[in-house]
Amino acid sequence: MLGRRGTLKFLVGPPSLWLALFFLVPLVLIAAYSLRAGSGAIGPSEPWAPSLEHFREVLGTPAFVRLLGVSVLMALVIATGATLLAYPVAYFLAFRAGRRAPLFLTLLLVPFAVSYLLRVMAWKLMLGPEGGINSLLSTLGLTAEPIGLLLYSRPAVIITLIYIWIPFAALPIYAAMQRIDRSQLEAAADLGAGPWSRFWRVTVPLSLPGALLTFFMVFIPTVGEYVTPALVGGTDGIMYGNIIGGFFTRSANWPMGSAMAMIMLALTLTLVVVGVRVVNFRRVTA
Amino acid sequence: MRAVGVGRTRVPLGPFFVGMLVLLYLPIAVLFVFSFNAGTTLSFPLRGLTFDWYAAVLGDAALLNAARNSLVVGVAAATIATVIGCLVAVAVLRFRFRGRRLLLALAGLPLVVPFVVMGVAFFLLFVAIDLPRSLLTVAAGHSVIATPYATLILIARLGGLDPALEDASMDLGATYPATLHRVVLPLMGPTLVSAWLTCFIVSFDEIALAIFLVGGDPTFPVFLYGQLRFAQRLPVLVAMAVLLMLATVALAVVALRLRARSE
Numbered sequence: 001m002l003g004r005r006g007t008l009k010f011l012v013g014p015p016s017l018w019l020a021l022f023f024l025v026p027l028v029l030i031a032a033y034s035l036r037a038g039s040g041a042i043g044p045s046e047p048w049a050p051s052l053e054h055f056r057e058v059l060g061t062p063a064f065v066r067l068l069g070v071s072v073l074m075a076l077v078i079a080t081g082a083t084l085l086a087y088p089v090a091y092f093l094a095f096r097a098g099r100r101a102p103l104f105l106t107l108l109l110v111p112f113a114v115s116y117l118l119r120v121m122a123w124k125l126m127l128g129p130e131g132g133i134n135s136l137l138s139t140l141g142l143t144a145e146p147i148g149l150l151l152y153s154r155p156a157v158i159i160t161l162i163y164i165w166i167p168f169a170a171l172p173i174y175a176a177m178q179r180i181d182r183s184q185l186e187a188a189a190d191l192g193a194g195p196w197s198r199f200w201r202v203t204v205p206l207s208l209p210g211a212l213l214t215f216f217m218v219f220i221p222t223v224g225e226y227v228t229p230a231l232v233g234g235t236d237g238i239m240y241g242n243i244i245g246g247f248f249t250r251s252a253n254w255p256m257g258s259a260m261a262m263i264m265l266a267l268t269l270t271l272v273v274v275g276v277r278v279v280n281f282r283r284v285t286a
Numbered sequence: 287m288r289a290v291g292v293g294r295t296r297v298p299l300g301p302f303f304v305g306m307l308v309l310l311y312l313p314i315a316v317l318f319v320f321s322f323n324a325g326t327t328l329s330f331p332l333r334g335l336t337f338d339w340y341a342a343v344l345g346d347a348a349l350l351n352a353a354r355n356s357l358v359v360g361v362a363a364a365t366i367a368t369v370i371g372c373l374v375a376v377a378v379l380r381f382r383f384r385g386r387r388l389l390l391a392l393a394g395l396p397l398v399v400p401f402v403v404m405g406v407a408f409f410l411l412f413v414a415i416d417l418p419r420s421l422l423t424v425a426a427g428h429s430v431i432a433t434p435y436a437t438l439i440l441i442a443r444l445g446g447l448d449p450a451l452e453d454a455s456m457d458l459g460a461t462y463p464a465t466l467h468r469v470v471l472p473l474m475g476p477t478l479v480s481a482w483l484t485c486f487i488v489s490f491d492e493i494a495l496a497i498f499l500v501g502g503d504p505t506f507p508v509f510l511y512g513q514l515r516f517a518q519r520l521p522v523l524v525a526m527a528v529l530l531m532l533a534t535v536a537l538a539v540v541a542l543r544l545r546a547r548s549e
Contacts, residue, residue, distance in 0.1 A: 004381070007462045011377035012389060015370040015433075019392045022430045026407035027399070033410055044414040089306055092299040104303070110535050111310040115491050117510050118527045121520075122313030125320060167310065216398070224400025227493055227511070241402040241494075248406050248498060258410070261403045272398055 027265075033258035041252035054259035064243065064260070071223055071240035072267065074158060079219035081162040083211055086169035090210075091203075093170070094177035105174070112167045120160055120231050152234025160232050161222055169214045176210025177203070212275055220268055240264060314531070321525040339525035349526055352509035356490050359421050359505055363428035364485035370429070371436025371481060372474070375444045376466065380452070390437075397434040404431065405498035412499070419501040427499045428492055432485035439484060443477040444470075476544040483537050483544075490534065506530070 036042075037051035058064050089108065097104050111119065180203065188198045226241035233239070240260070247257025324334040343349060374393045378386055396404065408427045412419055447470070455465040471478070493507035500508050510527075513519050 004456075004462045007466070008377065008381055008383060010463075011373045011381070012383070012385070015374050015377075015393065016389060018366070018370060019430065019433070022408075022411070022426050023392065023396055026404070026411040029410045029414060030403070030407040085306075088297075088299055088302055092303045096299050097303075106539060107307060108310070110539070111314060114314055114531045114534065115507060115510070115527060117493065117507055117514070118317060118524070118531075119313045121514065121524075122316045122320075125316055126313070163309070166306065220398055220400055221494075224402035224494070226402055227497075231514070241400070244402050244406060245497070248409055254410065257406055261406050264400060265403050268400060269398065 030258045030261055033255050034262040035259075036255050039253045039256060041254055054256050055263070057256065058259050058263060064240075067238075067243060068240045068263065068267075070154075071225075074154070074239065075219050075223035075225075078158055078161045078165070078222050079215045081158070082165040082169040082218045083173075083214045085162065086166050086214060087173055087207075087211060089166065089170040090173035090177055090207075093174050094180075108167045108170060116164055117227075117231070119164065120228060123160060123163075124232065152232065152237065154233065154237045157225075157229050157233045157237045157239070160228055161225065164228075165218045165222075169218055172213040172217065173207055173210040176207045176213075180206045212278075216272055216275060219271070223268060224264060317524050317531075318528055321521065321528045323521070339521040340529075342522045343526045343529065346522060346526075349509070349522065352504050352506045353526065353530065355421055355503055356506035359425045359428060359496075360486045360489040362425040363432055363489040364482045366425075366429035367432035367436045367485040368440075368478060368482045370433050371438075371440045372478065374437050375440040376470065379441060379444050380449065393437040394434045396431050401431070401492075401494035405495045408495070409498045419499055421500070421503060421505070423499045423501075424496050424505060425489075427495050428489040431492070431495060432488045435484050435488060436481045439481040440474065440477060443474055447473055479540075480544040483540065487534060487537065 032048075034054055035050055035052070037049040037053060038046070093101050093104055093108075184202055184206075185198055188202050193201065224241040224244075225239055226245045229237045229239045229242055241264075244257050244260045244264070247253045247260065321339055322335050322337070324336040324338075370393065374389060377383075378390050404427070408423070409419075412423050417423060451469055451473070452462075452465050455469045456462065460468065491507060493505075493511060496505050496508050497511070504512065510523060513523055
């Protein structure tokens with residue numbers, strides 16, 4: 001008879017194998033590639049010589065470093081913007097929507113199930129020079145020439161990505177707010193705290209882990225974005241991820257691209273670790 | 287007792303929420319209108335009503351093929367991710383063993399690696415093991431990025447189930463696998479479906495990873511991305527997208543309903 005212990009290896013084995021092969025091995029491989037000499041599309045069977053040349057080149061090229069800085073900054077702005085805008089949305093769902101909260105939540109999430117390429121395209125249809133808003137304005141005789149609305153620029157990328165992330169960003173905050181014990185708010189009220197004081201001193205601290213989770217759930221995919229910048233960013237709006245992608249497609253230089261990817265990964269993980277330290281998850285959620 | 291609702295701030299959160307919904311649904315409404323519009327640009331006044339674009343979808347073999355590819359990849363990736371998530375959830379919540387935290391970290395970490403890094407890392411893996419890029423490689427990649435979602439959803443559900451149910455089943459003579467099969471799985475049923483659908487949607491809309499892993503046979507987002515520069519192709523793509531949108535929304539609503547019911 002197969003007992004509990006005997007079952008364990010069947011529970012642990014397949015996930016470990018799959019994730020080792022398709023998650024750990026690729027990461028080890030990209031780390032190894034970033035540390036090998038040579039350039040171009042070099043195969044794994046060609047000679048490996050350890051070298052830091054690619055890291056030196058990336059960090060020694062002001063354009064790359066600047067783009068990395070700009071991308072991190074954009075991701076910070078986007079993640080902060082999405083978190084701040086999603087916070088009142090989550091607050092409404094958790095404290096004001098009452099019985100209709102599940103319906104409102106569904107309404108909020110439906111757009112997120114629509115292909116994001118197409119939601120971006122819809123904005124282009126509206127904002128572009130031949131788009132809906134410009135043609136509406138000129139039909140009504142309000143403008144003579146199309147106005148260059150925010151398209152093909154860095155602000156366009158920022159606005160588009162904040163907009164794309166808001167529904168998803170509300171989820172972790174909403175979950176954290178749902179876990180807040182309502183009696184704590186009542187206790188604060190009984191002790192004479194007004195609505196704002198209750199909000200700042202009870203709700204905000206208790207929902208902070210959710211807000212931080214939101215921040216990283218937006219920041220991590222955003223810092224490596226290369227699809228949205230290519231769609232609405234134009235030539236001035238590209239991000240660090242576009243350069244990484246370029247080294248694996250147009251101008252193949254795999255070790256160089258790997259080094260750039262490793263630098264971004266290291267930066268991302270550092271920020272996550274710092275963030276988790278700052279808000280001690282276990283203390284707040286326990 | 288004083289209710290918390292008394293003395294709330296006067297911040298108009300309701301209108302804010304409605305405004306947000308309007309902003310979120312606006313582009314979707316635009317796509318919908320555009321798919322019935324006789325012109326190839328969205329200029330006012332609209333040229334007239336047509337169903338031509340929807341008819342054209344049915345005759346567009348490349349487009350239908352891309353949609354079918356995404357369906358196949360999504361089903362494969364969601365199934366793998368859900369199985370992994372389920373095994374990890376049971377192992378982590380019902381057993382104490384060496385490497386328990388490591389397993390949990392492994393299943394959750396794909397969430398903290400930017401897709402572009404994951405994409406190029408997979409690219410190098412498939413070059414190294416000499417596996418030509420195809421829908422298979424996309425499915426493998428998607429199964430990994432969907433695993434954290436399945437794991438988190440299933441751990442949340444299994445954490446709410448009383449382990450005493452399993453003890454009772456085993457006291458009555460069932461083996462542990464039989465207990466998992468006949469007690470735990472049925473209780474997790476709706477959550478398994480909702481986890482699967484979440485993973486499916488993650489895969490179906492994914493492009494950043496897919497671009498690096500797809501061979502000559504594109505998934506729908508990759509195909510769409512390649513076609514976006516041809517303005518005259520836009521209405522047919524949008525018509526197809528509206529059809530897919532309705533299907534995805536139906537799936538999403540089913541997923542949310544199932545999760546709400548099981549909680």
